[in-house]
Amino acid sequence: MKRFYAIGMPMVALILCFTFTLHLHRSSAADAGLPFDDITQNFATEAIVNLSKINLISGTGGRTFEPTKAITRAELVALLDRLLGMTPVSSAIPSFSDVPKTAWYYEWVQPAIQLGIAQGTSNALFEPNRPVTREEAAVLMARALKQPAVSPPADSQYVDQDQIHSWALPSVYQLSHLGIIEGDSGSYRPEDSITRQEATVMMYRAWTRPGWSEQIRATPPQRIQLGWQYGETTRQFEQQVAQSEVNTVSPRWFYLGKTSTVEDHTDTSLIEWAHNNGKKVWAMVGNHSDQEISHQMLSQSDQRQAFILKLTELVRKYGIDGLNIDFENIGPQDRNSFTTFIKELSQQMKTIPAVLSVNVSPDFGMDWTEVFDYSELGKTADYVILMGYDEHWGGAPEAGSVSSLPWLRHGIETLLKQVPARKVILALPLYTRNWTISSEGKTTSADWSLVQQNQTVNDRRLSTSWNNTLGQYYAQYSDKAMLNKLWLEDGRSLSRKAMLGEAHSLAGYGYWYMGGESVDIWTSLRNVVKFGSYSFS
Template identity: 85%
Template sequence: MHRAAAADIRLPFDDITQNFATEAIINLSKLKLISGTGGRNFEPAKPITRAELVALLDRLLGISPVSSAIPSFSDVPKTAWFYEWVQPAIQLGIAHGTSNTLFEPNRPVTREEAAVLMTRALKQTSISPPADSESNYLDHDRIHSWALSSVYQLSHFGIIEGESGNFRPNDSITRQEAAVMMYRAWTRPGWSEQIRATPPQRIQLGWQYGQTTQQFEQQVAQSHVNTVSPRWFYLGKTSTVENHTDSSLIEWAHKYGKKVWAMVGNHSDQEITHQMLSHSDQRQAFILKLTNLVRYYGIDGLNIDFENVSPQDRDSFTTFIKDLSQKMRAIPAVLSVNVSPDFGTDWTEVFDYSALGRNADYIVLMGYDEHWGGAPEAGSVSSLPWLRQGIETLLTQVPARKVILALPLYMRNWTISSAGKTSSADWSLVQQNKTVNTRLLKTAWNDTLGQYYAHYSDKAMLNKLWLEDGRSLSLKVMLGETHSFAGYGYWYMGGESPDIWTSLRNVMKFGSYSFS
């Protein structure tokens, strides 16, 4: 046989033989979804570890590795090869720790544990085991209750099977068995096509705050933001428009296929806002000036961000949005309106959510400031239960296809003096991560709040931090993916650490899968 012909049939590893797993190992290796243990060794009969299986599942699903700023477990250090594979699996809920602080990455995985991990990766809901005892494995009673549904779900799909009628739930799953399980999922009709497909495009809105145009452009270029919102227009006295447009940003954005939705603010000035809203002539004049600017500069849309508006202006604010919407559609250009979650306070009384949803193209739910800067008690800017309630309330009045969920790329450092006085400072996630790492703070995951908590003392002051990172923000995006929201907003560009974008892309990709 010629040497070239021999190379064509050469196996990828020297220690695999022709058996039930050979095809799976060869093909997964060609797809670069599985690798050996060093050199040309695969060690097919060796038990697979938790870290190895998680890395394999991530690669199978097309999930990108994430070098998160905040480690999830004390035994998954940033220096470990598996750190960037464990982190996204935790963020997506595919894997969990064995305790609040440990992951046990090097522990072999049992066959029933592998079934649970695979079921989560395939986003399968629980099913009841078959009632017919003849359909059960002979060692059915050895399968733990927490794994029973997963075992039978994967058996139903033909992704796992037993041996001589037994499932062997507590035996370690070998590397070759894991390869077969993965390959059966990959080759199931329609599944690999989903994984290879580009996820549906959603609005990714990034706000400019405190940056020069050049800095903003650089930050957007490093993200997946496709719609930029610079703070260009403000309501001035006598209903004038304060114009801060930088046409170079419009040129740059359009060159790179991005939309520009200029923000329209009111300086949180209740008096001048009331003056404009309550007088029809001033309202119409303000609308005309805005739409003329949209036409003149070739802006793609407006983002209305009126804050501290009196409840008495509720009807006139709705009329303002209705009239502005009609003028914007004639251009045509997009109109989006920022609203806070409705918890029955005066701050949100001005928003007729249902009417705004009918008239505007998009409603942007500002999913932050649960505990605002001047709040009397320290707390999270956006805990998961608070955000979930705000979303659910909004969806009773606004269709999900019109909702953009805005996420915080900031948090607050709360300080409590010895006298009990509470104050806070806004921090970017970059500043947050630097403090956690330089002070070697111990972080604790709060599963109820959906975020890490840390604290430290400084000059007799107690500092409390409710962290925002890839894990907490992923959970927030999962809420949006559950409802198929129109997109997401980010306040503010430059507040994030680079790993955030990889984490959120993973969530949106994973959220697009439906394996059945």
């Protein structure tokens, strides 16, 4: 008992002293108006206080911030997403095996990956819980702020500059030049872990730089977001549009008939619904991919004029906002007459007035696209819609992507040489194809919605591999001795495509087809448009 008191009494006193000191510290922190009990007045206090007030940062629990704790990769990308005003994305396809859907950071890692702000440490791993070094933090911040990779001057800015890796040096230099990051007594300490308070200061300096937070807080720019109806009832179509970013609907209502008449399948209830919900209606005009009847109408002036006048009459009658011309499988011999058709129809639409858009395929020197005179169509139509899909079409002899990044980039750049960007709408695929190769080597394909694609990936627990060149995931599986190949379309692949559009300031995007998507892609694409509007200079 004596031994107990001899040891126990000082211990009790120590506990009481610690409790009293902790209480005093909490009281002083609260009295000083500090949001956390474990921060003190230092270089980071202003940043922590002000960013916590606007909910850009939070503590690690209760009134604890742990300012000197190393920040992890997952924590830093979450902070950067919040700084940029990005919305968390619950992607249907996980990017990395060590970023499970159940993790708190899953929805924060996805936008950073989709926008190219962050990368994995390998094709399969992200290492979300690994501490971030100071040079890695500079690279991530530079990407988030869309800073150019500038070459640093020959003279050393930091005494330990030779220890900064070459892949990080331009970012370190640029952010130092902007005053976003600083060294420590002349050193940068590139391989030291960046602490939570240091990361907060870095964010605060970006947030308070003149004009930058105003951009982030601004309403995202308006783009045309056109969604096509395909295989859905009017009610189903309305429900799909209602949960999307689409502001312009294009139902398949008008077709070229065999005697150059207009087949009319208008559902006026959709027009009423769209207008009541602030959306435009651009009715699609198709030709059933019939080359013969298309040639007959286009090449004969009287039939062409009759078709145009009937379309104009219907647009007026129903109060439609515009037309979307989707003529496919037209022969090269009809190039001039198709251009004339669009010119004459455009003149009639202007009398209403109503918008005229025309769909074209990417030009790769094939007969399929020879009919499209990009330059003349761009002069007469209000919008030219590039159908950015069917790189490998249904029935193609070789399996491949519906829309790979290099293929799409070439298509956009070729079109923009002849049509101004303000008139170009980029149409993106909300579908893919499941390619089946038999044991004899015969290739067939089936069109799949993204919902069907995602269900197959999840049900079969397929391993997906990201191909950075193509900008897509790839997966394969065997079924009844048949090899199946999938080039996936998801929030990440579609974001990369939309980023091409933002880089060229295109007028907007189209989606073939509504109902094919998983709902997460709308959040991804909204982030792309918002991020694309930033110019931090």
